[in-house]
Amino acid sequence: MVPCGLLTVQKEQVPLKSIEVELEVRDHVATVVSTLNYENKEDKPLEAVFVFPLPGDAAVCHFSAKIGQTQIVAEVKEKQEAREEYDDALSSGQQVFLLEESEQSPDIFSLSVGSLPPGESASIRLEYVTELAVQADDGLRFCLPAVLNPQYQPQGSEGAGVQVTSVPASLVPYSLSFSARVSSPRPVSKVESNCSLDPLQYLITDQTQATVKLAAGHKFDRDVELLIYYKDVHQPTAVVEAGQASAEAGTLMGDPVVMVSLYPEFPQSVMSSTPACGEFVFLVDRSGSMSNTNIRSTKDTLLLLLKSLPMGCYFNIYSFGSRYEHIFRKSVEYSQQTMKEALKKVEQMEANLGGTEILQPLKHIYSQPCIPNQTRQLFVFTDGEVGNTKEVIDLVKKNSGSHRCFSFGIGEGASSALINGMAKQGGGHAQFITGTDRMQPKVMQLLRFALQPTVVDISVTWDLPKEVSVTVLSPPITALFQGQRSLIYAQLTGQSSEAAEGCVTVKYSLAGHPSENQLHFSLRPAADTGLTVHMLAARALIHSFEREEKKHREQQGGGVKNKVVQLSIQSVVISAFTAFIAVNKSSGEAIQGPLISRYIPLSTFGRIGSRFKRAQSASPPKKSKTAGECIESQQPVKDPLLQLVSLQETSGCWLLDPALASTLGKTSKEVENLKPALANKEVWATILALIWLHGFKMDAKDEWELLAMKAASWLCAQKALCVAVCLEAGNALLGCNVPKDALGL
Known part of the structure; x- marks a missing residue:
């Protein structure tokens, strides 16, 4: 048949x-x-x-x-x-x-x-x-x-x-x-x-x-x-949802529940004055499924990350598959020499390490002693779907007091439980990179988060009518970032008038400065929310209980598990x-x-992975191109932005050499002849690079903004008197009209 x-x-x-x-x-x-x-x-x-x-x-x-x-x-x-x-x-x-x-x-x-x-x-x-x-x-x-x-399925893990x-x-x-x-x-x-x-x-x-x-x-x-x-989108909000009419008052489903969405605003004076440093650890998936565009895009991203790190920090790069490797035996101080050595190793990376054994390198990283006065920041890149997700997340949570974890899910099918769970339990942030997304802007956004000063002593207080009591259902807030949402779910017990108001205040310390954000909200329940807030609150509480149950599994009676089952059935x-x-x-x-x-x-998708669109941004005028820019057709075309980035020194400056001239679309002779007589070569080269970035790559500003800030800081430290003259000459050379204030000078 x-x-x-x-x-x-x-x-x-x-x-x-x-x-x-x-x-x-x-x-x-x-x-x-x-x-x-x-x-x-x-x-x-x-x-x-x-x-x-x-x-x-x-x-x-x-x-x-x-x-x-x-x-x-x-x-x-x-x-x-x-x-x-x-x-x-x-x-x-x-x-x-x-x-x-x-x-x-x-x-x-x-x-x-x-x-x-x-x-x-x-x-x-x-x-x-x-x-x-x-x-x-x-x-x-x-x-x-x-x-x-x-x-x-990692070696030796439970379950098939x-x-x-x-x-x-x-x-x-x-x-x-x-x-x-x-x-x-x-x-x-x-x-x-x-x-x-x-x-x-x-x-x-x-x-x-x-x-x-x-x-x-x-x-x-x-x-x-x-x-x-x-x-x-960054407006704080609060939604109060009425309880289920058929549920018993005093229970989660019977009482009103409030969902508070906060976007903390940090004082600009504190953000700009805090010296950024830290220990930056990058953990890169090199399993077979990361081949082709995934690994290439990750290598380009590591170049941007390393060039954007602040002076005075420490760093290391780990990669993993069925086994793991590290570039340095332990995190090293950021210098021209260590960065050069790391980038050489990054360039040689291939997706050739087999499976996705993420647990062992994490254990090794956490076993390393933290460097005094250097906050550890862990960046994880993976396209993985692993069988021991809960074990990995538990390990990150166990070590959340000593670091912040930022995670990136690459390509179709990356596990949202793994990526979101690591970031949430590690007090960091998660991003997903799929389809034609460019990885670099999303990663650089999280580097900005990592460079923000660590917020400590976070507390949440409620001001409600005396006849209303509050039970917070969410885990305590352990991390706050400028521009990131923090959610709080809370159960409200007792009666209040229709016109009653509540207030929630988040207090914290930022770089030694006490700060607070407040949100006033109406206690009147929102119309027709379909119990979604109650269900999300129940899920948050269930997750908390599930983690607690794992801790107390050895105890007799299974009390925590019974609480989960009862809440799950009730909600x-x-x-x-x-x-x-x-x-x-x-x-x-x-x-x-x-x-x-x-x-x-x-x-x-087996081993195919997802596609990342290369930058298609403007280039300098064609008449300025040199033979140095011509590349044989069979060679992959290098992104001029990444070429320029690769030439920057760790201090933030650029050197005046033929490679820089070629990237700018000029000859060495043109660049050297138009240098103002009193200008230092590095000052002239750095101003040219900044003009080129602002003149031709504004569509990719998210990617180069941090390293441009580092360059501007270097220029200010030189106390050069010829900046205005260099800027005028550089604009003329490159055909741009970039003002001085745009460069942050």
Whole structure:
């Protein structure tokens, strides 16, 4: 017989026909409803298993199935109890559905559809809520993970990992439709994506509500990433959500919950006067999947990072795969010699170290004694999906008192649980680099965060009417950065008048200066929020309990685990210890015959990785080009910006040499002849480099701004009297009109 219907690459029929996703974004909170449509076209009853990724911090809060006209809403139960009920239902021929979180990683879920009779269709609805993180360019990032890279199972780790069937993206045999509705108190300025979108449609004239859809013909061959931009995104906000009418007062679901979103503003005087130093440790993934563009872009980024580091700091570079390497035995002082040695080793790096063993290099880094008066800053670059995610995050948390961790997820399928978890527990920030993104601006934004002075002595106080008490549900805030959002969830118990107000104050010390930020808010509950704030608060509390449970696992009685299970059942938010179970008890006759198992494939990119767009910025006029710029066609064209960056000294200056002249599009003779007579060669070269950056590379300012500031500081320290003359001559030479104040002089 010729097989018909949807097929896997092994010619087995696939019961999943299509996925429909509806996204609703309110300010920075997203509600996602996915509908998975199944059909059994085989002549025997079927059990189908679909393993898929979700955002690691998502609160999965609804699961139901529709078979014909029968709607079954799943219940949350303790995980082992749910599995036993699933097995019992299968053995008795009942239709049954099970949704559970992977024990290795909180961003991987498996969905089991049991006893689907021949010819039967089933529609499964899955709903989750999640917070959207602010990116370096102030966009809010939503990602629908469509790609699940093969998990690397580290040597000696527990568990065999999750069974995933993967096929090339072009062979994924089910379709995706995706639509989004965005609303905010502030206007929506634009929505961008790595996938083709239909035009943004505004629903009202003030542009605070809009809809957008994926263009027809999307192949579900990559993560679907949306970047949403609002005007004035950095405004602090507070949303009070009324409790569930049917829930008991005094419980999390019965009381109002407030979500406070803070954007601390640091005094400019403190930010500019603080000498920036520290110990910078870069940990780079060199596993096989980082090959080609990923490793090249990472090497370019390390060049920018090393050139932008402040004088007086220390640094080291580690790389890892199945084993790990380090450039220096321990972190070394930043100098022209150590930087030159490091860049030589970086240039030789290849993605040739095998698997993704991230735990061992982290343990080695943390075993190194910290350098007195040098805050340790760890930068992690990986495209990985590892089987011991929770173990890695726990290690970062255990060492969070001695460092800050900044993490970068590279390419399609990078684990959001790993990347976000490391940054969150390490008091840092996370960024994802996908599709045609350029890595460098996102990384440089986080270097700016790392160079900000460490905020200490953080405390949060509440001023509420005397009849209202507050219980904070979020973990204590351990890190604050200028331009980064901090979220606090709190339960409000007691009655207040409609007009009542509350106030939350965050106090902290910044470089020895006491500071505070305040937010006043109305206690009147917001209309129609659908309990999303309660669910996110429950997820935050569940995560806290889960970490606590690991600490107290040796104790008898399992008290913390019981608290997680009770809260998960009460809030209908899934946890590591619970699962959703739905049994169709009204199906009448038991389904006869042995079940056929079908694992539904996901797309995988294997070793391909994602693409990074090279800079396409302006160059100096063609008539100025020299033979030195001509490169043989078979050689990769070097980015002139990176060429210029590579020539900068650690002190911040440039040397007057033929390589600089060539990069500026001039001959050595032109550059030397136009040098003002009284000007020092390094001063002249440095001013030329700064003019070129401001004149031709303003589109990449995020990438070179820090090293330009270092150059300006060097120039000021020289106390050169001929800066104005050099600036005039340099503008004439390069055909620019850059004013002195633009250079920070």
